[in-house]
Amino acid sequence: MTLPLSAAAIMAVGLAWELARPRLRASLPGRARALVSRWVGRAAPATVEDPGRERRAELRARQLLRSCVNEEEWAMYRDLGFLSVPGAASTCAYLVYPHRPIVAYAPGTGSVLNEYCVAFPDETRPYGSARLPDADDVLAKWMALSADERRVIAEANMHLPGRQVDVRRVRKDLVRLARWERARAAGSVRAA
């Protein structure tokens, strides 16, 4: 009898604390709020409630990506939202999406081969998150693939197509990519 009552009491206290915490923090002056935030193991609101921070981070990340990849690859990411990175073997290439698995496909046939689930978590969580900005995640995958494809593939969890990225979406993206490459080639021919 005592045990269930104790468990219920602990749960009630925990629930009440969770409900009261945001209101308590909001009602405190800045210094006290920071102390409470530190006490409850969360970053101070001043460091997490900045709606422009993620956007600024993404803009910075896009500039860095642009400075590292080829002009064509940058245009691809800007226009399509992903990169196509050739593999060491000409029979394989990769679609690199931000915060999605790397998708291997056969450039000749358009067949979707595998998904390689890989992440670059920063466990120091310097700004409260372990997730890189989208363009930084793409850059990390691009650098790792272009430098050491086998190492990245070895670190990743391999799955059959469709586990996390819808195969229909991948096929659509491959069609968009082919169309984009044709338009770009036609544009460069016209420009020449």
Added chain:
Amino acid sequence: MRLLRLKPGHGEVVLAEGDVADPEQAAALVAAFRAELDAGMWAAVPTERGDGRRAAEMVRSFEEVPPDAERVIFFPRAAGGAQSPDGAA
């Protein structure tokens, strides 16, 4: 040479910057480089191949960094991802 690190919620930050020809600055670069590797980061040097295509080269020590490299980019090491609630890897 500049040592950059990709950071969540921020984009890249400059960890160290200096001239590798200057012994004092080179020592600071080496120290910053080692600290990042010790923290488990991967290091890559953006390069340009002979055909003009850009690529990257992974380096495991400061000695492997080409002397004319302008940047070394550190990023968290790859790990097999798990599916998050929104489906992201």
